Amino acid sequence: MIRTPLFLYALCGSQRKASTNRRLLEALRDHAPEGVTVEICELIGDLPIFNPDCEGENTPEIVEELAAKVRAADGVIFACPEYAHGLPGGLKNALDWLVSRDEAPFKPVMIAHASHRGDFALEQLTEVLKTMSFALVPSANIRISLLGKDAEGQQVSLRESMDHGVLDTALKEFCSRIDGGPV
Ligand SMILES: Cc1cc2nc3c(=O)[nH]c(=O)nc-3n(C[C@H](O)[C@H](O)[C@H](O)COP(=O)(O)O)c2cc1C
Numbered sequence: 001m002i003r004t005p006l007f008l009y010a011l012c013g014s015q016r017k018a019s020t021n022r023r024l025l026e027a028l029r030d031h032a033p034e035g036v037t038v039e040i041c042e043l044i045g046d047l048p049i050f051n052p053d054c055e056g057e058n059t060p061e062i063v064e065e066l067a068a069k070v071r072a073a074d075g076v077i078f079a080c081p082e083y084a085h086g087l088p089g090g091l092k093n094a095l096d097w098l099v100s101r102d103e104a105p106f107k108p109v110m111i112a113h114a115s116h117r118g119d120f121a122l123e124q125l126t127e128v129l130k131t132m133s134f135a136l137v138p139s140a141n142i143r144i145s146l147l148g149k150d151a152e153g154q155q156v157s158l159r160e161s162m163d164h165g166v167l168d169t170a171l172k173e174f175c176s177r178i179d180g181g182p183v
Pocket residue numbers: 014015016018019020021022080081082083084085086114115117118119147
């Protein structure tokens with residue numbers, strides 16, 4: 001049973017126009033269940049580098065904008081590539097801005113991953129999110145490899161996943177846990 005309406009905010013760790021992680025988030029957005037809105041964050045690439053001197057009353061407007069979206073979200077979806085066996089710096093920077101604030105704790109999170117590789121990044125992302133007290137919902141995580149596929153190949157993979165109900169099942173699972181549903 002899903003309570004609607006629900007607002008999910010999606011953070012993509014890749015800034016590439018042709019990002020496969022973004023394609024996956026777009027597929028989740030475009031095929032979300034009735035009453036569930038997925039908005040992809042467009043702020044990550046414009047955030048200044050985190051500096052604790054710029055917190056509190058010195059917080060940049062764009063950081064307040066990001067924090068307000070996370071606060072308003074019923075849940076957050078992350079998708080990111082792996083860079084040099086690590087988490088992309090831009091995404092980590094966005095998360096660093098949220099560490100000392102109160103938006104992250106207990107906010108439900110699902111992770112969507114668009115590669116059959118990148119386990120280091122996934123492990124690091126999971127550790128950072130846990131440390132920030134996000135409420136991870138591992139049963140909703142999905143992994144659909146779009147890596148190395150051209151636009152048509154990516155569409156085929158996404159279509160197959162949708163036909164098998166992978167995206168729908170993951171989103172419904174995530175949404176059903178948002179109000180502390182049964183584990
Ligand atoms: C600078 C750089 C470093 C990378 N390092 C790794 C790596 O350590 N491990 C890995 O599996 N892939 C690595 N990759 C490949 C990306 O993680 C992979 O292409 C990813 O799917 C890209 O995501 P995107 O399509 O959303 O941009 C690297 C790519 C770049 C550009």
